[in-house]
Amino acid sequence: MPDGDPVPADGSLPDQAYVGMAQRSLSFYLHVPFCATRCGYCDFNTYTAGELGTAASPQSWLDAALTEIDLAAKVLGAAGDQRMASTVFVGGGTPSLVGAGPLSALLDAVRDRFGLAPGAEVTTEANPESTDPELLGQLRAAGYTRLSLGMQSTSRRVLEILDRTHTAGRALDVVGWARSAGFEHVNLDLIYGTPGETDAEFAESLRAAVDSGVDHISAYSLIVEPGTRLARQVRTGLLPMPDDDVLADRYLLADAALTAAEFDWYEVPNWARDESARCRHNLAYWTGGDWWGIGPGAHSHVGGVRWWNVKHPSAYAAALTGQPPMAPAARDHPPADGLRSPGYAREVLDPDARRMEDILLRLRLRDGIEVAGLLPAGREAARAAAADGLLDPDSWTRGRAVLTLRGRLLADGIALQLTD
Numbered sequence: 001m002p003d004g005d006p007v008p009a010d011g012s013l014p015d016q017a018y019v020g021m022a023q024r025s026l027s028f029y030l031h032v033p034f035c036a037t038r039c040g041y042c043d044f045n046t047y048t049a050g051e052l053g054t055a056a057s058p059q060s061w062l063d064a065a066l067t068e069i070d071l072a073a074k075v076l077g078a079a080g081d082q083r084m085a086s087t088v089f090v091g092g093g094t095p096s097l098v099g100a101g102p103l104s105a106l107l108d109a110v111r112d113r114f115g116l117a118p119g120a121e122v123t124t125e126a127n128p129e130s131t132d133p134e135l136l137g138q139l140r141a142a143g144y145t146r147l148s149l150g151m152q153s154t155s156r157r158v159l160e161i162l163d164r165t166h167t168a169g170r171a172l173d174v175v176g177w178a179r180s181a182g183f184e185h186v187n188l189d190l191i192y193g194t195p196g197e198t199d200a201e202f203a204e205s206l207r208a209a210v211d212s213g214v215d216h217i218s219a220y221s222l223i224v225e226p227g228t229r230l231a232r233q234v235r236t237g238l239l240p241m242p243d244d245d246v247l248a249d250r251y252l253l254a255d256a257a258l259t260a261a262e263f264d265w266y267e268v269p270n271w272a273r274d275e276s277a278r279c280r281h282n283l284a285y286w287t288g289g290d291w292w293g294i295g296p297g298a299h300s301h302v303g304g305v306r307w308w309n310v311k312h313p314s315a316y317a318a319a320l321t322g323q324p325p326m327a328p329a330a331r332d333h334p335p336a337d338g339l340r341s342p343g344y345a346r347e348v349l350d351p352d353a354r355r356m357e358d359i360l361l362r363l364r365l366r367d368g369i370e371v372a373g374l375l376p377a378g379r380e381a382a383r384a385a386a387a388d389g390l391l392d393p394d395s396w397t398r399g400r401a402v403l404t405l406r407g408r409l410l411a412d413g414i415a416l417q418l419t420d
């Protein structure tokens, strides 16, 4: 994580964040930092009860998160006209573990302080083992419209290697319960490339996901994150490193199976049945929207200003309640109204950094980017990529750089060349 600059104690933003704000969409990400057990591959900012001890609790996290929503209303309200939230996304960690009460309270607070725009997309992530019909009914009644469920695989062996505690059957049951509860959109997350997984096992996971009736599927290649149990297993030779060629083949397999089932890719690892099923929250991340990340370690972005919160739930709760340990700025200059920022550090992106980030994110989208908007060296690189078959010829004739299937396998490298 880059060092960044200090965040002012009152969380106030530099003037540039407010320029053009009324024209940008506003989203909220709400981070739930708890899991029942930690999966060996995962390095997300999440904690088991044993790891937390008495340092923090779901209640202290919820109280602090509600206070941070008040802080967001104050800081963004300084622009004059209050915007409504277009999308809300509760992620983790395991949101389903904390139950409907806290998830409803958080959404109510966003609704109360900001309002939800008509047709707002309200997603929560969930794990199969902690999700049941009652929870889904309560979340739907509270206003959640979309469920994103971590299925990962249908292979019992793969689920075991990933340390998942649910069966594939349970994940598929949850999809049915979500439909019955009236969720408008349901996503299944899959992971491919787990050591020992076969093509046939991944094909079966894709088939089951398609047949479940969901309208969105994300398929991620397994990343061996440094410091995880999986990384140690690979280092000590207990498990082989996922092979790049195998990962590429699995991506091709995913695209073929999902395209045949009438899903369309719209961002490299994301496929949707139609445009209405695309995740609007993630699209806001990728197209320069404003979002405020509530919760420990959550990241925010408003008008080219990015900041990230203190990571540990106890430091997060302490920062918002004025108890030590807290974020450095809140400790040194406490604000008069008592609303302190849990921001750990921030960075203000200059126009060139924003231009480059825009290319890196948008090239991964089906809509691609306008070639005329690139600098001369970037346009030259795009021309070479098009000649190599990495950009779609039809889109190219319309002046847009859109990745071909082969281009998608090399998306980040190509995007980097286009930033020149």
Ligand SMILES: C[S@@+](CC[C@H](N)C(=O)[O-])C[C@H]1O[C@@H](n2cnc3c(N)ncnc32)[C@H](O)[C@@H]1O
Residues within 6 Å of the ligand: 041, 042, 043, 044, 091, 092, 093, 094, 095, 125, 126, 127, 149, 150, 151, 152, 189, 190, 191, 220, 221, 222, 223, 224, 225
């Ligand atoms: C961090 S989890 C949070 C949601 C929920 N706890 C779950 O496990 O499904 C969100 C998704 O990130 C993906 N993910 C996490 N770590 C990953 C890794 N190392 N490689 C690939 N995908 C990963 C998984 O597919 C997971 O469903």
Ligand code: SF4
Residues within 6 Å of the ligand: 034, 035, 037, 038, 039, 042, 043, 044, 046, 092, 093, 094, 127, 150
């Ligand atoms: S349940 Fe999800 S967030 Fe928790 S450790 Fe596993 S992958 Fe990470």
